[in-house]
Amino acid sequence: QLQASGGGLVQAGGSLRLSCAASGRTFDSVMGWFRQAPGKEREFVAAVSWRLGIPDYADSVKGRFTISRDNISEDNAKKVLHLQMNDLKPEDTAVYYCAARQGRRESAARLYRYWGQGTLVTVSS
Numbered sequence: 001q002l003q004a005s006g007g008g009l010v011q012a013g014g015s016l017r018l019s020c021a022a023s024g025r026t027f028d029s030v031m032g033w034f035r036q037a038p039g040k041e042r043e044f045v046a047a048v049s050w051r052l053g054i055p056d057y058a059d060s061v062k063g064r065f066t067i068s069r070d071n072i073s074e075d076n077a078k079k080v081l082h083l084q085m086n087d088l089k090p091e092d093t094a095v096y097y098c099a100a101r102q103g104r105r106e107s108a109a110r111l112y113r114y115w116g117q118g119t120l121v122t123v124s125s
Contacts, residue, residue: 002116004098009122014088020081020098020116029102031081033067034109035094036118044107045096046083056105064088088123095120 006018022031032047046067048055055067066084081098095118101111 002098002100002114004096004116004119007096007119007121009124010088012089012123012125014123015084015086016088016121018083018085018096018098018119018121020083022079022081022098022100029100030105031069031079031098031100032105032112033081033083033096033098034112035092035096035121037091037094040094042097042109044109047105047107048081049105050079054105056107058107061085061092085121088121090123090125093121093123 001023003021004018006016008016010016030047030049033045034042035045036042044058045061046055046057046065048067048069050069064087068082070080097118098116099112100114
């Protein structure tokens, strides 16, 4: 139901664009991105309220990452969430996950009920 893609290997200073396709149900509240580096806890990256398009970012990615969303069917049954990542740094290396929840934007991973599989982003120095 949530399918993430777009990860890869990039040099520091480079860019990547992640996408997350949501289908099968209407995730009509909040979708977001989290990441987990080896040996670390899963951390919040960005989230967006789907209807109003209002974003929220972790301080570590503000000004470098942009979250956006597209409705690709008129009945909102299929949606795509994006994460444009610019000026990537080695510390951005992690597995990135998309997630969805009903309600308001939250930064705590435990509050998101629906999760996609991760996509690996590796930033070399």
